[in-house]
Amino acid sequence: xxxxxxxxxxxxxxxxxxxxxxxxxxxxxxxxxxxxxxxxxxxxxxxxxxxxxxxxxxxxxxxxxxxxxxxxxxxxxxxxxxxxxxxxxxxxxxxxxxxxxxxxxxxxxxxxxxxxxxxxxxxxxxxxxxxxxxxxxxxxxxxxxxxxxxxxxxxxxxxxxxxxxxxxxxxxxxxxxxxxxxxxxxxxxxxxxxxxxx
Numbered sequence: 001x002x003x004x005x006x007x008x009x010x011x012x013x014x015x016x017x018x019x020x021x022x023x024x025x026x027x028x029x030x031x032x033x034x035x036x037x038x039x040x041x042x043x044x045x046x047x048x049x050x051x052x053x054x055x056x057x058x059x060x061x062x063x064x065x066x067x068x069x070x071x072x073x074x075x076x077x078x079x080x081x082x083x084x085x086x087x088x089x090x091x092x093x094x095x096x097x098x099x100x101x102x103x104x105x106x107x108x109x110x111x112x113x114x115x116x117x118x119x120x121x122x123x124x125x126x127x128x129x130x131x132x133x134x135x136x137x138x139x140x141x142x143x144x145x146x147x148x149x150x151x152x153x154x155x156x157x158x159x160x161x162x163x164x165x166x167x168x169x170x171x172x173x174x175x176x177x178x179x180x181x182x183x184x185x186x187x188x189x190x191x192x193x194x195x196x197x198x
Contacts, residue, residue, distance in 0.1 A: 008032075008168055020120065025104055025167060032171045039077050039174055042159060049157040053082045053090060056116070056126035058166055060174070062156040063149060072192075073184040076176040079161075079169055080149070081110075083128045089150040096175035097144045099190040102197075103170040106145070124163035144193040 008031055009019075017024045042060065043049070053059055058081050065074045080092035095103040114126040161169045177184050 009164070019164070020167065025171075028167055028171055029100070032168070032173065035172070037172050037174050039176065042174070043156055045159060048160050048162075050160050051157060053080075053085075053092075053158050054125070055082050055085060055090075056114075056128050057082070058161040058163075058169060060159040060161065060169070061154055064153050064155055066150055066153050068178075069180045071179070072181065073177050073179040073189060075147075076178055077174055078147070078149070079172075079174075080147070081126060083126075083146075086148075088152070089148060091146065091148050093143065093145040094147045095145060095170050096177075097147075097189060098193045098197075100171050100173075102194075104167060106143075107166055107170060120163045122162045144196045 008028065011031065012019065012024060012027060015027060017027055039060075039062075043062070050059070058079065060077060060079055063074075063076060063078055065071060068074055075094055075096045077096075078092075078094040079096050080094050082090045082092040084091040093106075095106065098106065110126060114128065115124060116127045117124055175186055175189075177186055177189050
């Protein structure tokens with residue numbers, strides 16, 4: 001992942017555009033369209049691979065759901081912000097279930113209320129705790145992004161994405177939707193998700 005984000009961040013710096021602005025995100029969207037990121041190659045970023053997740057950070061990983069036969073579809077390569085830990089896994093926001101433009105909007109809304117600092121570096125994370133989450137529960141209930149992940153069904157280590165790379169990660173076209181029942185496209189997933197929001 002670092003090879004992609006470093007290259008993109010260097011190119012963004014050359015333009016003189018301020019990071020995390022609307023102009024920067026428009027520029028990122030145009031750059032990401034020309035990329036052909038490979039999931040397996042991204043997962044070779046040994047420096048950022050972790051054996052476990054931390055609440056409030058962002059991760060890519062490979063996943064094979066326990067109940068995949070009964071799910072209409074599922075994401076084999078989630079991009080998740082863990083929000084709650086369980087003995088056998090965790091609950092998380094998988095950004096891949098919504099269109100990239102809504103991913104950025106969601107990250108912005110969460111950043112306003114839940115960031116622990118404004119450094120946008122490896123120390124930055126979301127401050128989730130039970131009182132905060134219970135206050136935001138209604139918003140989370142309506143999102144198609146909330147998913148439960150079981151440790152026994154995780155098929156890789158976790159690729160941690162630092163805050164300075166969140167926008168890039170959210171825009172990368174690496175979602176990998178599958179269905180045991182029928183052919184599925186990401187546009188169908190985005191359309192279904194949009195109906196839950198509006």
